[in-house]
Amino acid sequence: MYDKSRGMSGPSPEGRETMNELLRPVALLFACLAVIQPARAADDVKIGAIYPLTGNSAGAGQSAKDAVELGAEIVNSPHPGLEKLPLGAGAGLPGLGGGKIVLDNADHQGNPQVGQQQTLRLITEDHVVAMLGCYHSSVALVATAAAERQGIPFVIADSVALNITGRGFKWVFRTGPIAPDFAKAYAEFLTDLRKGGKKIDSIAVVNENTDYGTSVAASILAAAKTAGIAVAAQIPYDANGADVSAQVLQLKGLKPDAVIFVSYTADTILYFKTMKNLDYLPPLIIGDDAGFSDPSFIPNAGPLAQGAVNRSAFDIGAPGSNSYAINQLFNAKHHRDLDDTSARWMQGFFVLADAINRAGSTAPDKIQAALRATDLGPDRLMIGYRGVKFDETGQNTLSATYLIQLQGDHYVSVWPEDRATAKLQWPMTGWRQ
Amino acid sequence: MSSDHWRRAGAALAVAALLAYPLAASSPYYLDIGVTVLLAAISASAWNILGGFAGQVSVGHGMFFGVGAYLPLLVYTLWGWPPMAGIPLGMLLAVGLAALIGAPTLRLTGHYFSMATIAVAELIRILVGTWGLVGAAIGLQGPATARGWWDLTFRDETPYYYIFLGVLAGVLALTHALQGRRLGYYMRAVKAGEAAARSLGVASRRTKLAALALSASLTALAGSLYVLKTGFVDPDSGFGILVSVQMVIVAALGGAGTLYGPLVGALILIPAQSWANSWLGGGGSGLTFVLYGGIIVLVARFEPGGLFELRRRMLRWRPERSRAA
Numbered sequence: 001m002y003d004k005s006r007g008m009s010g011p012s013p014e015g016r017e018t019m020n021e022l023l024r025p026v027a028l029l030f031a032c033l034a035v036i037q038p039a040r041a042a043d044d045v046k047i048g049a050i051y052p053l054t055g056n057s058a059g060a061g062q063s064a065k066d067a068v069e070l071g072a073e074i075v076n077s078p079h080p081g082l083e084k085l086p087l088g089a090g091a092g093l094p095g096l097g098g099g100k101i102v103l104d105n106a107d108h109q110g111n112p113q114v115g116q117q118q119t120l121r122l123i124t125e126d127h128v129v130a131m132l133g134c135y136h137s138s139v140a141l142v143a144t145a146a147a148e149r150q151g152i153p154f155v156i157a158d159s160v161a162l163n164i165t166g167r168g169f170k171w172v173f174r175t176g177p178i179a180p181d182f183a184k185a186y187a188e189f190l191t192d193l194r195k196g197g198k199k200i201d202s203i204a205v206v207n208e209n210t211d212y213g214t215s216v217a218a219s220i221l222a223a224a225k226t227a228g229i230a231v232a233a234q235i236p237y238d239a240n241g242a243d244v245s246a247q248v249l250q251l252k253g254l255k256p257d258a259v260i261f262v263s264y265t266a267d268t269i270l271y272f273k274t275m276k277n278l279d280y281l282p283p284l285i286i287g288d289d290a291g292f293s294d295p296s297f298i299p300n301a302g303p304l305a306q307g308a309v310n311r312s313a314f315d316i317g318a319p320g321s322n323s324y325a326i327n328q329l330f331n332a333k334h335h336r337d338l339d340d341t342s343a344r345w346m347q348g349f350f351v352l353a354d355a356i357n358r359a360g361s362t363a364p365d366k367i368q369a370a371l372r373a374t375d376l377g378p379d380r381l382m383i384g385y386r387g388v389k390f391d392e393t394g395q396n397t398l399s400a401t402y403l404i405q406l407q408g409d410h411y412v413s414v415w416p417e418d419r420a421t422a423k424l425q426w427p428m429t430g431w432r433q
Numbered sequence: 434m435s436s437d438h439w440r441r442a443g444a445a446l447a448v449a450a451l452l453a454y455p456l457a458a459s460s461p462y463y464l465d466i467g468v469t470v471l472l473a474a475i476s477a478s479a480w481n482i483l484g485g486f487a488g489q490v491s492v493g494h495g496m497f498f499g500v501g502a503y504l505p506l507l508v509y510t511l512w513g514w515p516p517m518a519g520i521p522l523g524m525l526l527a528v529g530l531a532a533l534i535g536a537p538t539l540r541l542t543g544h545y546f547s548m549a550t551i552a553v554a555e556l557i558r559i560l561v562g563t564w565g566l567v568g569a570a571i572g573l574q575g576p577a578t579a580r581g582w583w584d585l586t587f588r589d590e591t592p593y594y595y596i597f598l599g600v601l602a603g604v605l606a607l608t609h610a611l612q613g614r615r616l617g618y619y620m621r622a623v624k625a626g627e628a629a630a631r632s633l634g635v636a637s638r639r640t641k642l643a644a645l646a647l648s649a650s651l652t653a654l655a656g657s658l659y660v661l662k663t664g665f666v667d668p669d670s671g672f673g674i675l676v677s678v679q680m681v682i683v684a685a686l687g688g689a690g691t692l693y694g695p696l697v698g699a700l701i702l703i704p705a706q707s708w709a710n711s712w713l714g715g716g717g718s719g720l721t722f723v724l725y726g727g728i729i730v731l732v733a734r735f736e737p738g739g740l741f742e743l744r745r746r747m748l749r750w751r752p753e754r755s756r757a758a
Contacts, residue, residue, distance in 0.1 A: 054719045107714030107721065112670050113663055114710065117465050124460040138572060141667050144530045145577065150461070167577040209563060211570040211667060236563070318696055 008401055008415075009310050011075045034155060043099040045362055047352065050115055051142060053107035054064045056378065059294075060135055060341050065105060066157070066334055067342035068132065071349040074329070076100045085322050085353040089155040093355040101209055104128050108139050115139035119146040130155065131350055135341075137211065139162030144172045148322040153355075155369045157340055157348025161215060163258070165395040171364075173390055175348045175372050177399040179216050182311055183223035186260060189309075189415050191227050198426060199283075202230040206247060206271075208239035208260035216262045232256045239267045258284040265294040272304040277433050283427035284309065285405070293339050298409060307428025308406045311385050314343035315404060315413045318421070323380040332428030347383040351376070451598060464590045470703045471597035472659055475684035477695035478604045479651030485682065485690035486608075486617065487644040488624025489539070493550030494680050496534075496557045496690045497527040498648040499671030501656025506573035508665055515583040516575050523628070527653035531646045539641045542627065551674065558672035572667025575660065578702040585661045593662050600658060602694070604651055609692055611647075624690070652680075684728050686732050687743030697740055702728065 049068055051061035052410035075087045083397035094099040104126050108115035114136060115172060122128045123146075131147050132156040134140040148169045149155040156164055156174040160182075167176050179400030194200045205220050207254035217234060224231050232254045235247050237316070244267065251259060259282045261268060268291030275281060285308045291297060292310040317323040323338075326346070330338050338346070351374060376388040378398075387398035402419050404411040412422035458464040473756050476498060484490050504523030505516035538549040562570045579586035587593065611617040619640040622630035631637050670676070687698025707727060713720040736743050 037755075053714060053716075054722060058719075067471045105715035107710060109710070109721075111675075111712075112667075113469070116663060116708060117462070117469065118711065118714070120460075120465050121614060124462050137664055138665065138667050138670065142663050145664060148577075161571065165573065169577065209570065211572070398462040 016069055028286065029298070043097060043098060044102045045093065046102050046104050046128045047124060047130050047347075047356075048104045048106065048119070048126065048128035049107045049135055049217075050108045050118050050122070050139070052110045052135050052139075052255050053105075055110040057110055057135055061107075063339065063342045064135065064345040067338060068105045068327075068349045069103060069347040070100050070330055070333065071346045071353070072103050074326070075350075075353050079329075081325055082322065085326075086350065086376070087357060087384060089210045093357040094137070095360040096362070101353055101356075103293055105354070108134065108136070108143070110136050110139065112138050114134075114426060115143040116146045119143040120150070123147065123150045123152050128152070129364060130367055132157060132345075132349055132352060135160050137164060137215075139188060140164050143171060147171055152364050153352075153371055155348050155352045155371070158228060158344040161211075165393040167249075168310060169394065171368060173351075173394040173396075175351050175385070175396045176344045177313065177385075177401050178395070179219040180223065181399060182216060182217035182401055185311060185403065186220060187229065188225040188229035189403055190224075190229055190258060193284075193333055193426075198257075200229065202232040202254075202256045202258040203258045204233045204251055205231060205250070205260045206235045206236065206237065206250065208267060209236040209237070210263055212290065213239075213262040217327060220228050220260055220262075234236060237267070241267070244270055245278065247271075248278050248280055252278060252280040256282060258282060258286060260286045260288065261292070262288040263291040265291040268292060268294075268297060270300045272301040272430075276304050281428070281430040281432065285428060288311070290341055293341070295336055297341070298406070302409055303408065304431045305406055306408075306430055306433060307425045308430075309414070309424075309428075310404050310406070310411060311401045312340040312411070313399075314338060314340045314420070315384055315402060315411075315421070317413075322379075323384075326382045343383050347385070347388075348386040350382065351388050355395050359388065428432075455570050461590060461735050464594060466707050467663060468590050468593050468597055469707070470699045472655060472662070473600050473602055473679065473683050473703050474508065474696040475597065475658065475697035476652055476655035477680045477687075477699060478601070478608060478678040479648055481648075481684045481689060482608060482611070482620075482651070483641075483644045483648035485684055485694065486624065487620040487641055489548040489641055489644070490547050490681070490691070491645075492547045492674075492677050492681060493554030493670050494551070494648070494652050495677035496530065496550075496554040497652035497673065498526070498656035498659070498680075499557065499561070499666075500527045500651030502528060502575065502660040502666040502671040503656075504653075505657050505660050506575050507567060508741055509566070509575055510526070510573050515573055515581075515585070516661060517583065517585055517657075520654065523653045523657050524650040527649040531649035535642045535645045539638060539645065545573055552679070554672060555674065558668045561672060562668040568667070570668060572665060572670075574663035579663070586614045586664065590662070593658075597658055604654075605692060605696070607651075612692070616640065616643055671716055679689050682729060685737075685739055686728070687699075688739030689691065691739070692740045694739050694741050695715055701740070727743075 002079060003162055051064050053061045054059060076092055078091045079088055092100045104122055104123060107117040108118055119131060131152060133156060134143055135158060141164055144154050144164060148171050153171050156352045158176045160179050162178055165172055190200050203224060205217050207217035221231055223236060235250060237244060237247050250290045287308055287310045289311050327338050355370040355374055356367050359366040372390060374388055374390060378387050384402050385398055388396050388399050389398050391397050402413055403415040405414045405424060407422060407425060414420050414422055414424040443550050454467050455464055458467060480494050500522040505519035508514040508519040509516045540550050563566055576584045576586050610715060619635045622635050623637050623640050627637050683698040683702055684695045686702055687696030709724045710721045
């Protein structure tokens with residue numbers, strides 16, 4: 001055979017040594033693993049959760065995990081002051097004789113295939129009674145299909161792709177808003193501004209060119225068309241690019257009345273620096289969450305971005321509100337505020353826990369029925385949705401998003417008026433204070 | 434028994450184990466790992482024809498995998514055809530692509546060829562990500578539930594396992610047959626020394642192009658199988674650099690340029706990857722990738738020829754020791 005005829009390096013005991021060296025760390029690793037498997041009580045309820053804990057979106061995934069873990073702690077132990085929240089004040093799930101929730105976390109690495117495999121593992125090996133996920137829409141599409149085949153309810157807390165619901169799946173429920181919801185919010189906001197006498201004749205949409213930016217931009221263009229707002233330009237760009245002068249100069253030439261950015265973090269900061277260098281500032285900048293909500297945005301670009309508007313379903317709110325109390329708990333533990341993404345995860349978790357409690361059983365079909373019957377009012381949530389109630393596709397019909405404006409070193413809620421805690425600054429001042 | 438008998442008995446045992454695995458797999462999760470192993474073995478075996486036997490190390494084979502993955506879902510999305518109708522189209526397109534990019538890139542040798550393949554694959558990934566017809570950055574989806582058996586959308590993964598196993602057997606048989614043919618000898622001659630091969634009358638460019646075309650079409654087939662199983666593809670999961678790199682690592686771990694090397698590599702790497710992620714991933718510490726990287730470093734440092742090289746050395750070493758004793 002060919003493989004036998006090839007020349008080889010000198011024979012020696014080296015081969016065996018290599019084998020040992022290969023195996024030793026692996027064996028050690030497996031030995032450690034056997035020790036760190038956590039023990040659990042008999043009446044616990046296991047929920048599987050898949051996040052992107054490594055890869056490009058690891059930061060968002062870790063933050064989501066922190067939020068969901070705090071959510072489980074709130075459900076499992078008494079938290080006086082959170083009476084309005086289902087399961088907030090008492091300990092455990094009264095519907096299951098006080099059973100506690102145990103989270104079974106897994107990393108999907110932002111990879112659909114890994115998400116599918118981990119979902120299968122959590123369901124068939126660990127016997128979780130329900131799933132929570134996913135951040136990436138691509139992973140959500142594949143993981144929900146795996147859960148659908150196994151007949152296990154899957155709550156999507158934050159993935160926005162339109163077609164995650166609406167494929168005829170019976171086990172998928174999404175608590176969070178979808179891209180058309182955001183787009184509608186922007187269009188309504190701009191229409192309100194116009195009614196208030198502000199000049200909004202044309203807008204521009206600047207979006208990063210992967211699935212997130214592309215899909216949100218498409219929804220914004222559709223909503224603008226419906227609302228009769230002219231779009232001067234849509235400018236896609238590469239979020240990893242080192243220079244955005246061309247895009248800013250294009251905006252400077254077009255002079256739109258508002259610019260909507262669908263951008264990640266580093267590119268958002270780069271845009272503000274470039275706009276200052278080229279001395280271009282539109283009357284209004286709207287950011288679509290992501291980069292504008294990243295913890296590093298305000299420290300890096302805050303002094304340049306005064307008056308920038310951002311969307312969020314989460315607002316810390318006034319003392320006494322659910323959101324305020326929960327944010328205090330989160331801040332005490334992690335030394336930062338909850339952001340929109342992590343808050344959406346926590347709300348998704350609470351909806352699932354409430355459904356399991358009402359189901360009074362860990363049977364998947366009972367939990368599915370309880371999820372279908374979910375009807376939570378806005379005062380029973382920790383996020384700014386108008387409520388949680390699923391339509392026949394599993395989409396929350398009362399999901400919503402709000403607009404917040406950067407004033408000083410933090411965001412304040414400015415739209416819609418019934419949610420506003422401050423007055424909109426118009427036009428934005430940027431770095432010209 | 435002679436060593437040939439042992440070899441046959443071992444091979445029979447391995448085949449029996451592969452055939453019986455779905456019966457032994459205690460849950461869909463273990464079955465899924467089995468299916469993933471077979472898929473990795475198919476794509477690495479396809480890569481191995483060019484990268485292993487012909488010695489042209491492509492780090493851009495994701496471009497062929499992606500073409501194979503996109504075509505089935507594209508014909509489904511555009512015309513509602515069963516996805517498997519896209520498999521031959523994907524393989525054909527991959528051959529066309531191989532001819533197109535092979536002409537300029539195969540002039541390059543060594544690292545320059547590897548770099549060129551990365552560049553082309555990335556270029557295609559970006560183009561696909563901005564092209565609306567193929568779903569742009571959002572990607573394409575297959576039928577959520579099967580309209581009939583011909584959609585090859587199964588609730589249980591057992592049929593995928595046997596389909597993949599059959600394809601792997603076909604790819605290995607083809608590779609084995611190739612080893613004894615003129616093209617196979619030419620490929621090894623080109624690998625051993627292109628100038629020397631040319632001086633002996635081997636048409637080296639044509640040989641490399643043939644190896645690339647064959648390798649590309651089989652890699653596209655692997656991509657099609659992937660997408661039948663997952664029902665979804667986007668630019669990253671089809672054309673991403675990690676797709677290309679995995680083929681190289683799997684083949685290199687088992688032994689690039691050997692018939693069974695890619696299968697051995699997949700049998701070790703994929704379960705290690707899955708288990709490491711299952712046990713360590715939930716903690717969010719990133720240890721999964723430390724383990725993965727660790728394996729690569731160990732192989733590169735101690736056994737660049739892969740596990741087959743290691744086995745050969747151990748086989749040679751044993752009789753000598755017994756003689757010495």
